Amino acid sequence: MEENSNAIINANSGSVKEMVSIALPMVVSSACDTVMMFTDRLFLSKLGSEYMSAAMGGGLAAFMLMSFFVGLIGYSTAVTAQYFGSGQRKKFAKVTFQATLISIFAYPFLLLALPFVIWLFTISGLSEPQLVHQIPYFRILILGSLIGLLRAVFSGFFSGIGVTRVVMAASLAAMVCNIIFSYVLIFGKFGFPAMGIVGAGIGSIAGTVVSVLISFAVYLRYLKQEKIKFSYVLHYDREIFMRVVKYGFPAGLELFLNMCAFTLLVMLFQVVSLESASAVTIVFNWDNVAFIPLIGLEIGVTSLFGRYIGAGREDIANKSLLSGLKTGTLFSVVIAMFFVVIPGPLIDIFAPAEYDPMFEVVREQAVFMLRTASIYVAVNSIIMVYGGALRGAGDTYMAMIITVAIMWMLVALTYIVLYVLDMSIISGWITLITVFFFMPLVLYARYRSGAWKKFTTV
Structure with a gap:
């Protein structure tokens, strides 16, 4: 292990430069996902506010349903990084x-859950104009969910070995494809029928297919360069499979429970009125612009922390965490x-094509919410860095407990404020912004305790 450790250690190890080299492509990749969602909702906002709100509600519900398996699969990044860092070449390739x-195992469960979630939509109290568009959009996303899971698989591999530029290139291609398809199908251009929100769903799936095809082609080329036969990796390996499941299970459960909480938070605001639904949709559209790139930073921290822990270099793993904090702070300041x-101009981008007096109320609410969201972004960057370090080390259960407990506390307190009081x-x-401050404090305390060190052997 020491020989391999020395082979991957150099002057830049754990530095901001190395963090950026790993995280920046993932930030760009995540930003591409943001652009796809943002553009779809922007296109749909020109048809009416209910279309935009339906796209957010349906998209959140689809990701919520997939989130357990996305989180479970996503832990393959840390497993790959630890095997890669410890020099166990034959294992990380599998x-x-x-x-x-x-x-493949997850897909049937997602299809079976589809009618149940649609039923939940119908009893949620959402306005009929939003509901009639949200259901078909959600259905399309779930039917194409296997493609989304496979995209997470290849992202985990390339992130784990530190070749994140492949993920970035695939995401850029997906973004371009999605924007073109969505524009053509939503508005009915170049002889195609105007499909509205259904066209947005088809455009999203088409972009994801492009990403998977590119990633798979590069993955095959990588195996060939490393002289690893494709037939060699096509085998069930109980040790590796159970390692991904064992440590990925809490990561998946955490993401699922947090997405459930987040989806409920959004619905709590949306159900108040059509105006509040539009306001919170606009704010969370911009919040995604700030938050989703931070996922790229978290992946970078997870990959580097896991790699150097696997190599037996805790000092450099800690250095990579500090580099993540510096990078996240700079990003947060720019977004803030x-x-x-300029919150007003950012809100006005989502104004309907035809004047709607309701939008004046929406704008007033959204401007205040967007300004205070700058605090939320800064706190989130700290959460992502410390959470990424704990997951990279294998301390996924405690990371799950901390984040899930606070997210559901947010749901409960928001419900009390809006519907009881x-x-x-x-x-x-x-209330949401205030309670959110507790999460980075608890994650920091866990990291400082050093309890994560007992999970670091590979």
Whole structure:
């Protein structure tokens, strides 16, 4: 192990430069996902606010349903990184197929859950104009969910070995494809029928297919360069499979429970009125612009922390965490400047094509919410870095407990503020921002305790 460790250690190990080299392509990749969602909702907002809100509600519900398996599969990044860092070449090459098996196993469960979630939509209290568009959009996304899971599989492999530029290139191609398909199918261009929100769903799936095809082609080329036979990796490996499941299970459960909580939070605001539904949709559209790239930073921290822990270099693993904090802080400051200084123009981008007096109320609520969201972004960057370090080390159960407990506390308190105390959505939003401060404090305390060190052997 020491020989391999020295082979991967150099002057840049754990530095901001190395963190950026790993995280930046993942930030760009995540940003591409943001652009796809943002563009779809922007296109749909021109048809009416209910279309935009339906796309957010249906998209969140689809990801919520997939989130357990996405989180489970996503832990293949840390497993791959630890095997790669410890020099166990034959093992890290097999991780991808084990994650693929999980994806195939997951798909039937997603299809079976589809009618149940649609039923939940119908009893949720959402307005009929939003509901009639949300159901078909959600259905299309779930039917194509296997493609999304396979995309997570290949992302985990390339992130784990630190070749994140492949993920970036595949995501850029997916983004371009999605924007073109969505524009053509939503508005009915170039002889195609105008399909509205159904066209947005088809465009999303088409972009994901492109990403998977590119990633798979590069994966095959990588195996050939490393002289690893494709037939060699196409085998069930109980040790690796169970390692992904054992440590990925809490990561998947955490993501699922957190997405359930987040989806409920959004619905709590949306059900208040059509105006609040539009306001919170616009704010969370911009929040995605800030938050989803932070997922790329978390992947970078997870990959580097796991790699250097696998190599037996805790000092450099800790250095990579500090580099993640510096990178996240810089990003948060830039985003905060936009949210605080020019919230009005950012909100106006989503104004309907034809004047709607309701939008004046929406704009007033959304401006305040977007300005205070700058605090939320700064706190989130700290959460992602410390959470990524704990997951990279294998301390996934405690990371799950901390984040899930606080997210559901947010749901409970927001419900009390909005529906028991009957206060405004602004009061509910302030409650959300205030409680969110506790999560990075608890994650930091866990990291400082050093309890994660008992999970680091590979």
